[in-house]
Amino acid sequence: MVVDRSDPTSALTVTDAAPGVAGLQGEFARLGRRGRAALFGRALLGSKAFLVGAVIVVWWIFDAIFWRLFVPYEPTAVDPGATLAGPSRSHLFGTDDLGRDVFSRVLAGATSVLTVAPAATALGIAGGITVGLVTGYYRGIVDNVLMRLVDAALAFPLIIIAVLVLSVLGQSTWNVVVVIGIVFTPLVARTVRSAVLAEREHEYVAAAKLRGESGLYIMFAEILPNISGPIAVEATVRLGYAIFTAATLSFLGLGLQPPSPDWGLSVASGLAFLQIAPWMVLFPALALATLVVAVNLVADGLKQVVEE
Amino acid sequence: MRRFLLTRLALTIVTLVLVSILVFGVAEVLPGDVGRTILGPFASNEQVARLNHELGVDRPLLVRYVDWISGFVRGDWGESALLNVPVRPLVLDRLANSLILGAFALVLIVPFSIFMGVIAALKYGRATDRVISVTGLSLIALPEFVAGVLLLVVFAVKLGWFPVSSSVPSANPVDIFRQLLLPSIPLMLVLFGYISRMARAGTVEVLQSDYTRTAMLKGLPRRTVIWRHVLRNSLLPTISVVSVQIGYLVGGLVVVEKLFNYPGVGKLVLDSAIGHDLPVLEATVLMIAVLYMVSNLVADLLYGILNPRVRFAR
Numbered sequence: 013m014v015v016d017r018s019d020p021t022s023a024l025t026v027t028d029a030a031p032g033v034a035g036l037q038g039e040f041a042r043l044g045r046r047g048r049a050a051l052f053g054r055a056l057l058g059s060k061a062f063l064v065g066a067v068i069v070v071w072w073i074f075d076a077i078f079w080r081l082f083v084p085y086e087p088t089a090v091d092p093g094a095t096l097a098g099p100s101r102s103h104l105f106g107t108d109d110l111g112r113d114v115f116s117r118v119l120a121g122a123t124s125v126l127t128v129a130p131a132a133t134a135l136g137i138a139g140g141i142t143v144g145l146v147t148g149y150y151r152g153i154v155d156n157v158l159m160r161l162v163d164a165a166l167a168f169p170l171i172i173i174a175v176l177v178l179s180v181l182g183q184s185t186w187n188v189v190v191v192i193g194i195v196f197t198p199l200v201a202r203t204v205r206s207a208v209l210a211e212r213e214h215e216y217v218a219a220a221k222l223r224g225e226s227g228l229y230i231m232f233a234e235i236l237p238n239i240s241g242p243i244a245v246e247a248t249v250r251l252g253y254a255i256f257t258a259a260t261l262s263f264l265g266l267g268l269q270p271p272s273p274d275w276g277l278s279v280a281s282g283l284a285f286l287q288i289a290p291w292m293v294l295f296p297a298l299a300l301a302t303l304v305v306a307v308n309l310v311a312d313g314l315k316q317v318v319e320e
Numbered sequence: 321m322r323r324f325l326l327t328r329l330a331l332t333i334v335t336l337v338l339v340s341i342l343v344f345g346v347a348e349v350l351p352g353d354v355g356r357t358i359l360g361p362f363a364s365n366e367q368v369a370r371l372n373h374e375l376g377v378d379r380p381l382l383v384r385y386v387d388w389i390s391g392f393v394r395g396d397w398g399e400s401a402l403l404n405v406p407v408r409p410l411v412l413d414r415l416a417n418s419l420i421l422g423a424f425a426l427v428l429i430v431p432f433s434i435f436m437g438v439i440a441a442l443k444y445g446r447a448t449d450r451v452i453s454v455t456g457l458s459l460i461a462l463p464e465f466v467a468g469v470l471l472l473v474v475f476a477v478k479l480g481w482f483p484v485s486s487s488v489p490s491a492n493p494v495d496i497f498r499q500l501l502l503p504s505i506p507l508m509l510v511l512f513g514y515i516s517r518m519a520r521a522g523t524v525e526v527l528q529s530d531y532t533r534t535a536m537l538k539g540l541p542r543r544t545v546i547w548r549h550v551l552r553n554s555l556l557p558t559i560s561v562v563s564v565q566i567g568y569l570v571g572g573l574v575v576v577e578k579l580f581n582y583p584g585v586g587k588l589v590l591d592s593a594i595g596h597d598l599p600v601l602e603a604t605v606l607m608i609a610v611l612y613m614v615s616n617l618v619a620d621l622l623y624g625i626l627n628p629r630v631r632f633a634r
Contacts, residue, residue, distance in 0.1 A: 169608070171571035172605060176346050252461050260463050264574070276463075283469075286477060293472075297465075297469045301466050301467075307461065309457070
């Protein structure tokens with residue numbers, strides 16, 4: 013949420029900003045931000061869908077970091093004597109074709125997707141912010157050309173691009189992060205650009221220009237903090253898509269490689285045993301389902317609060 | 321209207337040329353020695369060079385691009401580097417299979433999603449609306465392979481109602497449902513999320529408009545207002561959403577066709593990408609782009625026909 017700039021007093025404080033008042037003005041902005049943050053938090057906690065989603069996401073993040081503390085077996089430990097065993101007391105979710113404990117693998121499998129997806133999102137957001145700020149602030153020919161390129165890129169299903177690029181670059185975790193990040197960049201840039209277009213007409217931008225600030229300073233120090241709301245929403249929405257995409261690419265065999273306990277990969281390798289050992293695919297699939305749905309609930313809760 | 325159409329057509333062609341350059345560029349410029357991939361790590365450098373020469377991949381890039389694109393336009397799509405069959409019949413055949421699967425999913429889910437979206441809008445802010453919206457939202461997030469695997473475990477393995485891997489159905493309606501229902505459900509779940517959401521948003525907006533209020537206030541029955549005034553306007557944007565979803569659908573097909581082992585264009589993309597079968601890969605991806613562009617164009621046309629504001633705009 014941004015400060016209401018149609019408010020005459022806030023417009024006054026900005027346009028009248030003399031060097032000596034700058035400190036005071038910063039104080040005002042900080043207070044305002046803290047007040048807004050409190051309002052924000054209260055509105056978020058009021059949404060049941062958001063709360064449920066947040067609890068599940070926090071659980072999986074906790075698990076992704078500390079799974080070593082509560083896995084009953086080593087996730088990659090092979091046991092030739094107990095292959096494809098159904099769920100039992102010693103193996104809660106059964107064992108896979110190599111006798112590995114599915115329960116332990118599901119717990120350990122959160123790490124890879126919760127590393128790849130946030131990293132890819134961060135990359136896409138950083139790239140998108142830069143491109144969006146530059147195109148939205150400077151407009152002109154750069155803007156036109158870049159936005160046409162974005163349109164052409166959007167004409168393509170993300171998965172097809174990823175398959176194309178990963179098959180050429182080779183499969184590695186890092187490549188998955190880069191591909192998703194690069195594909196996200198124009199999408200994020202579009203959102204950022206439209207936010208910048210609305211923002212650049214405000215008086216505080218004109219004031220900064222009159223002060224003789226550089227374009228770089230205005231973009232990153234003046235405009236960027238004021239569009240943090242839409243960017244936060246975009247980031248959570250993208251994170252959901254990143255998890256979706258990273259898991260799908262693992263499933264397609266273009267992401268992590270065996271013996272990683274990654275969920276998408278586990279589902280793919282369990283497919284061959286679908287008829288005799290359905291638990292091999294069932295539990296990683298369910299784990300992934302809870303994570304993606306939870307992230308989306310959080311994203312939607314955030315979006316509603318920011319938009320209101 | 322004519323000007324609108326001509327602009328759209330020109331834009332489509334420009335985008336297609338851009339896409340073809342992009343596809344060709346990604347596939348041919350990025351590292352990956354075609355001859356080496358086909359012959360494996362034990363072939364000598366001379367053998368690799370000879371094969372590359374036979375395949376024509378040692379010529380300058382621009383020459384290869386012009387050669388490829390002009391051949392493509394004339395209908396000469398070359399030969400598969402892996403399967404040694406002509407590319408065109410292979411790709412068109414797989415494309416037809418995928419169209420069957422995609423059309424099946426669309427025909428079943430579009431009317432249902434629109435219906436649910438409109439219901440949610442009419443019950444705006446109430447429990448029904450929340451349930452439909454949150455369900456749709458959660459379904460969008462669910463990767464197709466997760467939904468597909470859960471369906472397989474329940475309906476193919478436990479209950480045995482459907483085959484574990486699907487093939488192209490015969491004309492028999494029972495067979496169509498038996499082969500296509502399971503693989504199309506994961507696609508439908510995602511589509512439901514998007515389409516119902518758009519239908520809801522469009523309807524909510526129109527319900528709050530002045531002309532709807534006027535219609536209500538002049539005493540028209542609610543049913544008449546909804547059919548005559550609301551739906552006519554609110555469902556227009558949904559047309560464009562459905563056409564945009566064609567692009568998504570193709571991506572979803574890659575996953576679903578792998579999962580259900582269905583011989584469609586998505587599986588072809590995946591197989592040819594992993595096998596570095598460039599002629600097949602390029603032709604398939606370009607055809608997907610063509611299909612997507614054409615469906616967008618048709619949607620624009622339909623939108624223009626149904627919306628007088630576009631039809632008479634200059």
